[in-house]
Amino acid sequence: MIDTPYLEVDVDRLDRNLATLAGAARNVGVDVRPHAKTHKCAEIARLQIDHGAVGLTVATIGEAEAFADASDATRCTDIFIAYPLWPNAVQASRLRALAERVNLRVGVDSLAGARHLARSLGTAGLQVLVEVDSGQHRTGVAPELAGSVAEAGVAAGLDVIGVFTFPGHSYGLGDTRRAAAEQEVAALATAAAGLRANGVDPRVRSGGSTPTVGFLDAGHADVLTEIRPGVYPFNDAQQVEIGSCGFDEVALTAVATVVRRDAHRIVLDAGSKILGADRAPWATGYGRLLDHHDARIVMLSEHHAVVEFPAESPDEDIPGIGSFVRVVPNHVCNAVNLVDELVAIDGSDTRWPVIARGRNS
Amino acid sequence: MIDTPYLEVDVDRLDRNLATLAGAARNVGVDVRPHAKTHKCAEIARLQIDHGAVGLTVATIGEAEAFADASDATRCTDIFIAYPLWPNAVQASRLRALAERVNLRVGVDSLAGARHLARSLGTAGLQVLVEVDSGQHRTGVAPELAGSVAEAGVAAGLDVIGVFTFPGHSYGLGDTRRAAAEQEVAALATAAAGLRANGVDPRVRSGGSTPTVGFLDAGHADVLTEIRPGVYPFNDAQQVEIGSCGFDEVALTAVATVVRRDAHRIVLDAGSKILGADRAPWATGYGRLLDHHDARIVMLSEHHAVVEFPAESPDEDIPGIGSFVRVVPNHVCNAVNLVDELVAIDGSDTRWPVIARGRNS
Numbered sequence: 001m002i003d004t005p006y007l008e009v010d011v012d013r014l015d016r017n018l019a020t021l022a023g024a025a026r027n028v029g030v031d032v033r034p035h036a037k038t039h040k041c042a043e044i045a046r047l048q049i050d051h052g053a054v055g056l057t058v059a060t061i062g063e064a065e066a067f068a069d070a071s072d073a074t075r076c077t078d079i080f081i082a083y084p085l086w087p088n089a090v091q092a093s094r095l096r097a098l099a100e101r102v103n104l105r106v107g108v109d110s111l112a113g114a115r116h117l118a119r120s121l122g123t124a125g126l127q128v129l130v131e132v133d134s135g136q137h138r139t140g141v142a143p144e145l146a147g148s149v150a151e152a153g154v155a156a157g158l159d160v161i162g163v164f165t166f167p168g169h170s171y172g173l174g175d176t177r178r179a180a181a182e183q184e185v186a187a188l189a190t191a192a193a194g195l196r197a198n199g200v201d202p203r204v205r206s207g208g209s210t211p212t213v214g215f216l217d218a219g220h221a222d223v224l225t226e227i228r229p230g231v232y233p234f235n236d237a238q239q240v241e242i243g244s245c246g247f248d249e250v251a252l253t254a255v256a257t258v259v260r261r262d263a264h265r266i267v268l269d270a271g272s273k274i275l276g277a278d279r280a281p282w283a284t285g286y287g288r289l290l291d292h293h294d295a296r297i298v299m300l301s302e303h304h305a306v307v308e309f310p311a312e313s314p315d316e317d318i319p320g321i322g323s324f325v326r327v328v329p330n331h332v333c334n335a336v337n338l339v340d341e342l343v344a345i346d347g348s349d350t351r352w353p354v355i356a357r358g359r360n361s
Numbered sequence: 362m363i364d365t366p367y368l369e370v371d372v373d374r375l376d377r378n379l380a381t382l383a384g385a386a387r388n389v390g391v392d393v394r395p396h397a398k399t400h401k402c403a404e405i406a407r408l409q410i411d412h413g414a415v416g417l418t419v420a421t422i423g424e425a426e427a428f429a430d431a432s433d434a435t436r437c438t439d440i441f442i443a444y445p446l447w448p449n450a451v452q453a454s455r456l457r458a459l460a461e462r463v464n465l466r467v468g469v470d471s472l473a474g475a476r477h478l479a480r481s482l483g484t485a486g487l488q489v490l491v492e493v494d495s496g497q498h499r500t501g502v503a504p505e506l507a508g509s510v511a512e513a514g515v516a517a518g519l520d521v522i523g524v525f526t527f528p529g530h531s532y533g534l535g536d537t538r539r540a541a542a543e544q545e546v547a548a549l550a551t552a553a554a555g556l557r558a559n560g561v562d563p564r565v566r567s568g569g570s571t572p573t574v575g576f577l578d579a580g581h582a583d584v585l586t587e588i589r590p591g592v593y594p595f596n597d598a599q600q601v602e603i604g605s606c607g608f609d610e611v612a613l614t615a616v617a618t619v620v621r622r623d624a625h626r627i628v629l630d631a632g633s634k635i636l637g638a639d640r641a642p643w644a645t646g647y648g649r650l651l652d653h654h655d656a657r658i659v660m661l662s663e664h665h666a667v668v669e670f671p672a673e674s675p676d677e678d679i680p681g682i683g684s685f686v687r688v689v690p691n692h693v694c695n696a697v698n699l700v701d702e703l704v705a706i707d708g709s710d711t712r713w714p715v716i717a718r719g720r721n722s
Contacts, residue, residue: 003422003452003722037663059664061364083664086620086630086683091364109621112682138665139621139628168662259447260470260500267500269447273698274721277639301529302398302694303420303444303721304499321473322447333663337634338698340719358701360635360664361364 002349004257004324005270007339011346013251014233015047021232022051024213029221033057033080033206035230038333040356041342042070044233049076055103057082057228061094062359068102070355077102080206082164082228084109084131084139085117091361092120099126105204107131107164109139111152118156128158129204130195134187135180136168143187147194154200162204163191164228170211171242173282181215184208189223210235211244236332237288238280252342253290253326254335256305261321264309270327271303276334283330290326292317297327363710365618365685366631368700372707374612375594376408382593383412385574390582394418394441394567396591399694401717402703403431405594410437416464418443418589422455423720429463431716438463441567443525443589445470445492445500446478452722453481460487466565468492468525470500472513479517489519490565491556495548496541497529504548508555515561523565524552525589531572532603534643542576545569550584571596572605597693598649599641613703614651614687615696617666622682625670631688632664637695644691651687653678658688 025032034048035057045056045067055078058064064079071077079098084107087095098104108114109131117128130149133140141149146163153160165187170180184207192202208216208227216224231238234252235245256270275287277300286300289307299306305327309318319325329335336342337357344350386393395409396418406417406428416439419425425440432438440459445468448456459465469475470492478489491510494501502510511521526548531541545568553563569577569588577585592599595613596606617631636648638661647661650668660667666688670679680686690696697703698718705711 001449001451003449003455005721083630084620086618088362088364088618090362094364110682113621116683138660138662138667257447257449259445260474269444269722272637272639272695273719276633277637277692277695278633279638279640299499301499302698306499321471322477331638334633334638337663338719338721358634358699360366360699361630 002343005254005274007274007335007342008253008255009342009344009352010251011344013249014044017233017235017249017251018047018051021213021229025227028216028218030216030224031226033226033228035228036067036356037063038230038336039233040336040354041352042073042355043352045070045074045076049074054226055079059083060359060361061091061098062361063356064098064104065094066356066359068098071102080105081107082166083107084113086113087117087120095121095126096124099124105129108149108153109141111149114149114153114158115156118153118158123157126159127161128153129162129164129206130160130191132163132165132187132191134165134167135183136166138168140165143190144194146191147198147200150195150200151198160200162202162206163188163195164206167207167209167212170209171238171280173242177211177242177244178215181212184212185220185223192223210239211242214244231332234332237328237330238283240288240328241283247290247293250290250328252332253328256325256327258319258321258323258325261318264311264313264318266307266319268305268307268325268327269303270305271301273302274335274338275300275305275327275329276331276338278331278334287330288328290328363704366615366635368635368696368703369614369616370703370705370713371612372705374610375405378594378596378610378612379408379412382574382590386588389577389579391577391585392587394587394589396589397428397717398424399591399697400594401697401715402713403434403716404713406431406435406437410435415587416440420444421720421722422452422459423722424717425459425465426455427717427720429459432463441466442468443527444468445474447474448478448481456482456487457485460485466490469510469514470502472510475510475514475519476517479514479519484518487520488522489514490523490525490567491521491552493524493526493548493552495526495528496544497527499529501526504551505555507552508559508561511556511561512559521561523563523567524549524556525567528568528570528573531570532599532641534603538572538603538605539576542573545573546581546584553584571600572603575605592693595693598689598691599644601649601689602644608651608654611651611689613693614689617686617688619680619682619684619686622679625672625674625679627668627680629666629668629686629688630664631666632662634663635696635699636661636666636688636690637692637699639692639695648691649689651689
């Protein structure tokens with residue numbers, strides 16, 4: 001018996017999710033380089049490699065170090081830090097040390113960033129991709145400027161091998177995912193053409209997020225060479241609500257105890273310190289219940305989730321005080337980052353350490 | 362040089378915040394039992410005890426264990442788990458072990474909960490407070506029902522010593538804080554009268570949250586015997602925006618690097634994995650900048666904060682790429698829970714371990 005709340009992984013579902021994505025990528029003809037920020041676990045990275053992934057994506061130098069340290073377990077020595085780094089002297093030395101241990105790729109998204117990276121790292125043997133803004137308007141250069149950034153990087157001594165984008169604006173209802181998937185491909189095509197026009201071969205053209213991969217087809221293989229989805233091993237309430245997956249594809253839940261019940265309202269011992277506080281404007285609550293699709297988490301504190309059931313729910317359908325409930329976090333990446341280990345349900349209870357938890361820098 | 366992002370504590374401000382609250386409580390005539398879920402640090406608990414706190418409040422058994430383990434450093438052996446516990450067999454044995462090491466108080470908020478606690482723990486030597494709902498509608502019994510829960514607890518063998526409430530509905534704009542403070546006092550008065558009417562002495566009457574303590578005065582000491590504010594050592598963007606404090610009372614910030622700049626928009630390397638994803642409906646963004654009050658965080662990802670400045674801001678007022686910025690998290694309790702240590706700036710750089718990080722159960 002494990003004291004609630006804790007995060008539990010349904011290993012059968014996890015494996016099915018990995019196989020499904022790997023098969024879809026093979027059909028399209030693109031490589032998979034999963035984003036490990038979601039799971040931060042060596043065991044899951046290893047499963048992804050076993051399913052044919054060509055390497056891992058991470059967001060920070062610290063995550064890259066954690067997965068480099070785990071490369072014997074993951075059988076992966078190819079890591080892409082998909083972030084426009086602005087390294088200080090310490091970070092530059094960490095990047096140099098990493099580049100001696102693994103095949104390391106990093107991002108840049110400005111002329112200043114490319115020159116700073118070259119100045120900081122010299123000929124450190126790492127490879128560089130130019131980040132392109134495909135519509136999220138977070139980081140990344142406009143697609144038509146990617147060529148000039150790449151050219152400046154090469155002139156400064158960087159080994160520029162291509163372009164990447166993250167279509168983060170794919171998180172939304174209705175046609176949002178499809179539209180973002182189209183913009184993603186278009187942006188990478190424009191950026192790749194810009195590199196070629198500036199004499200740089202864009203041999204890597206990397207896109208893909210869990211919400212957009214379902215819209216790719218074989219016609220896109222001319223533009224895309226790899227995808228970097230993160231959430232797909234687990235899925236989460238956001239993916240369910242935007243239509244990327246069904247509840248039966250959710251492989252991670254927070255197991256919680258009902259600590260109070262009043263008629264059609266229950267309170268769980270899982271709050272924002274295990275679920276995360278994410279709530280997108282279009283979300284219907286602070287998470288969902290895996291086994292009660294009509295319930296909504298209407299209030300979330302650090303150690304409480306207040307759940308409301310429809311007024312017409314039969315009494316016996318509402319979990320009683322002391323019973324267990326499985327909560328689907330809104331955003332699984334932030335939930336996983338709150339715990340030291342995942343409880344993997346695969347016949348026995350195995351614990352998977354979250355080796356890159358808290359590796360923000 | 363510490364790699365960004367990291368959480369930094371201004372120790373002078375922290376100490377001033379502790380002294381101010383301690384002085385206000387003395388003036389009102391109530392004890393202070395600070396909620397340690399905010400800082401989760403032995404060093405800060407010790408400072409609170411030095412400032413006259415009578416004990417600590419925590420939210421989980423795991424937090425209580427962490428602070429019991431640190432009792433030599435904190436000089437505190439009096440811990441209140443302010444939560445309506447529903448212990449399983451393992452948790453019951455953990456509570457029994459705790460009660461042998463510290464003066465332990467726990468919460469109940471239902472007849473079923475009181476009886477379950479008595480059944481699980483027997484005569485474990487802990488003290489019990491009945492949680493009362495003063496208007497947040499999360500946990501807690503209606504004030505007029507507190508007496509019957511207390512009586513049932515006593516009949517089942519519990520040592521019921523009083524009542525407590527958390528006025529969590531104090532988080533809001535306008536008159537929200539004042540109204541919640543009045544409801545808090547009224548609810549505790551009603552609940553205490555209910556205990557007396559049922560033959561139980563409510564010698565502890567515990568309330569108080571950072572947003573409401575400023576509205577207490579000496580007239581309230583008849584009702585309240587102690588307050589349990591959590592956020593006040595650090596404060597945060599929520600407290601600034603609801604008017605509980607000024608920016609000059611914010612003692613914890615996330616130090617971040619500017620990784621991109623476009624005109625009046627910058628991107629920082631601090632995201633929801635160090636700031637938390639909290640954003641109340643009335644919040645103006647995903648956090649604030651300590652040194653740029655007119656800027657707003659308009660988008661937050663796991664490792665990016667997109668910040669917009671007013672269009673009329675002079676160019677030189679906008680931090681350039683590679684420079685450092687101090688971000689005030691919306692909800693400091695969730696931010697602290699994301700890191701293993703705080704960087705305490707007190708002349709030198711001391712590291713304070715977040716000893717109760719992730720202790721959700």
